[in-house]
Amino acid sequence: SQQGEEDPQALSIQEGENATMNCSYKTSINNLQWYRQNSGRGLVHLILIRSNEREKHSGRLRVTLDTSKKSSSLLITASRAADTASYFCAIGGATNKLIFGTGTLLAVQP
Amino acid sequence: DAGITQSPRHKVTETGTPVTLRCHQTENHRYMYWYRQDPGHGLRLIHYSYGVKDTDKGEVSDGYSVSRSKTEDFLLTLESATSSQTSVYFCAISESDVGGGTDTQYFGPGTRLTVL
Numbered sequence: 001s002q003q004g005e006e007d008p009q010a011l012s013i014q015e016g017e018n019a020t021m022n023c024s025y026k027t028s029i030n031n032l033q034w035y036r037q038n039s040g041r042g043l044v045h046l047i048l049i050r051s052n053e054r055e056k057h058s059g060r061l062r063v064t065l066d067t068s069k070k071s072s073s074l075l076i077t078a079s080r081a082a083d084t085a086s087y088f089c090a091i092g093g094a095t096n097k098l099i100f101g102t103g104t105l106l107a108v109q110p
Numbered sequence: 111d112a113g114i115t116q117s118p119r120h121k122v123t124e125t126g127t128p129v130t131l132r133c134h135q136t137e138n139h140r141y142m143y144w145y146r147q148d149p150g151h152g153l154r155l156i157h158y159s160y161g162v163k164d165t166d167k168g169e170v171s172d173g174y175s176v177s178r179s180k181t182e183d184f185l186l187t188l189e190s191a192t193s194s195q196t197s198v199y200f201c202a203i204s205e206s207d208v209g210g211g212t213d214t215q216y217f218g219p220g221t222r223l224t225v226l
Contacts, residue, residue: 042217
């Protein structure tokens with residue numbers, strides 16, 4: 001399966017700390033995407049990183065991609081209570097379908 | 111937010127009854143997707159559409175059918191609902207496949223379906 005697997009499944013940190021979550025996959029990819037889901041809501045796109053890119057930034061978010069290790073990481077710096085959500089990686093292959101992982105539940109304590 | 115609505119937002123039905131969920135977009139995006147989300151499984155693709163009247167199966171398509179007669183509407187039908195189809199259903203849209211591979215997807219608010 002090309003499904004991304006997030007690690008850890010759950011993460012609890014204090015406001016102001018950094019949060020890192022990882023995604024591993026098994027086959028070649030075209031791109032890898034990260035999404036956030038607040039409780040009871042739909043998913044919201046955060047960042048797309050292509051297979052020929054190694055790092056990408058968006059505000060307090062930093063995504064890295066290591067295709068040799070088939071892994072990606074999402075770093076949220078200076079976390080806030082509002083960052084509390086589930087975070088999903090999604091694998092984009094050669095088709096027009098995304099394969100989602102099972103997510104990391106992040107809790108940021110005020 | 112992308113212009114995506116889902117209806118109904120909540121539905122309770124009985125086993126064996128037909129159910130149709132509707133996804134409506136105002137973005138004129140080519141691709142539309144139906145997912146289900148269950149604890150421990152993340153999002154799983156049910157069916158998707160790459161144009162009017164063009165649809166294909168996803169990972170968990172058994173027991174579901176779809177139709178897309180207009181660019182803006184994508185319908186998901188459970189012909190005879192079962193308790194295993196109790197789930198939260200999300201519709202998503204995507205503008206194109208960018209340079210090969212999947213573009214960003216934009217999600218609707220979800221429909222919570224309970225089959226008793």
